[in-house]
Amino acid sequence: MKLLEKFEESMQKIFNPLAQKVGANKVLQAVAQGCLATVPITIGIALVSILVNINVGGWGTFLESSGLYRAGQEAIGVTMSLLAVYLLVTISYSYSKIRGYHNLIATVLSMAVFLIQVPSTLSIGEDQSVMALTSDYLGSNGIFVAILISVITTAAYCALMDKGIKLKLPESVPPMVADAISACIPSIILITAAVLIKLGFSHTPFENLFSLIATMIQTPFMRFGTSPLAFIIFTVFCNLLWFCGIHPSAITSVYTPVIIGAIIANTEAFASGSPLPYASIIVVYLVCSIGGNGCTLGFCGSLFFARSEKLKALRKVVVIPNIFNINEPIIFGVPLMLNPYYFLPMLLTPLVNGFLGWGIFSIFHMSLNPTFVLGFPWVTPGIIVDFFVGGVLLAIIWILCVFLDFVIYLPFTMMDNKAQLRQEQAFSNGEEG
Incomplete structure (x- = not known):
């Protein structure tokens, strides 16, 4: 414990000043x-996500026949798949309040x-199109753009209002009416700018802002192969994106076909009794993101040592969903995103897990059954998948990785815990005073 305390003290000297600036x-x-405000959505849909994606025995048949599967998927579609929209609203509203504007105008703008930036002209045939919004850019693929637009638009609105670029109304006008009418000039400026930005992108190869972001992220990974080292580096980069508020789906969609191709090649070799051509990457794939990007299951373990009221309250609602690989409540609720305390552990844990799994596999050459990787729903707890894919040894590797993730996260969680305790104490003293 003394070694852990010394490490924590040395890290506090580095991260506390940074955390204060942030x-x-x-x-x-x-x-x-804004991210914290989305926790009710991500937690609220977590149970539904688990139940409708488990297909055990006759449960899947029951879900289909009763209509529960369709209803559940539709519920997921308007919650998790529209997360960018929820973040847009909560971040913009929070920022406008911080800037001293307690109305909803900035949020609406x-x-x-x-939505102006979202492609809404859909081709339905030759020379035919319709106007419609799809969820392609309203969910994970639009999170970074939503954060960017919510901050920039709100900042521009507040700056215009601060400089008096607004309609001036007599004091006799009710505040609710005055807020809406006085914002007309900023609204005209911002919406016109949005249209011009969309027009500008339409004359580029990217066609829209979302494609620009996706292309900038995807291009560096187009040539990645199936080596374990490449996948470890890829996972670290995904975690870096998550930390910066960019959902990694923009590049996982590029890399997923590579992984699936490797799994299918392994499955075909397994069925024919031949050696698996890409065996090591399966092990790395199964241990690099335990609980989700950031290896957040280890972080859940560290929460049981926290004493701040905030972290204890979050612990009650994030641990169980994370066991089923749902980590959005942790990323946005704690948050881990843009939280300097968790920058290092988010990058270190996939490195440790990946090299540990790869190393043990290289030594023991355990037998694997890759068919289970594709056969399990994504909400299946990792230890179950690992046991069926690689037996007891792979399950032990999974447990060891979770323990190491916990050890890595613990000192940083304790630093965050102390910072939260100071804030709670200051708030309590302020109330009492």
């Missing part, structure tokens, strides 16, 4: 508050600017 930044405050 905490004083109004934009990052707004992003953190941010929504308008965001």
Whole structure:
């Protein structure tokens, strides 16, 4: 414990000043508050996500016949698959409040600017199209753009209002009416700018802002292969994106065909009794993201040592979903995203897990059954998948990785815990005073 305490003290000297600077930044405050406000959505849909994606015995048949599967998927579609929209609203509202504007105008304008950027002309045949919004850019693929637009639009609105670029109305006009009418000039400026930005992108190879972001992220990984080292580096980069608020789905969609191709090649070799050509990458794939990107199951274990009221309250609602690989409540609720305390553990854990799994497999050459990788629903707890894929040894590797993730996260969680305790104590003293 003394070694752990010394490490924690040395890390506090580095991260506490950084955390204080981050905490004083109004934009990052707004992003953190906005992300936290989405926890009721991600937690609320977690149970439904688990139940409708488990296919055990006759449960899948029952879900289909009763209509529960369709209803559940539709519920997921308007919650988790529209997370960018929820974040857009909560971040913009939080930022406008921090800037001293307690109305909803900035939030509504941010929504308008965001939706203007969303491609809404869909081809339905030759020379035929319809106007419609799809969820392609409203969920994970639109999170970074939503954060960007909510901050920029709100900042621009507040700046215009601060400089008096608004309709001035007599004091006799009720505040609710005055807020809406006085914002007309900023609204015209911001919406016109949004249209011009969309027009500008339409004349580029990217066609829209979302494609620009996706292409910038995807291009560096187009040539990645099936080596375990490549996948470990890829996972670390995904975690870096998550930390910065960019959902890694933009690049996982590129890399997923590579992984699936490797699994299928292994499955065909397994069926024919031949050696698996890509055996090691299966092991790395199964241990690099335990609980989700960031290896957040280990973080859940560290929460049981936290004493701050915030972290104890979050512990009650995030641990069980994370066992089933749902980690959005942790990323946005704690949050891990843009939280300097968790920058290092989010990058270190996949490195440790990946090299540990790869190393043990290289030594023991355990037998694997890759068919189970494709056969299990994504909400299946990792230890179950690992046991069926690689037997007891792979299950032990999984447990060892979770323990190491816990050890890595613990000192950083304790630093965050102390910072939260100080804030709670200051708030309590302020109330009492």
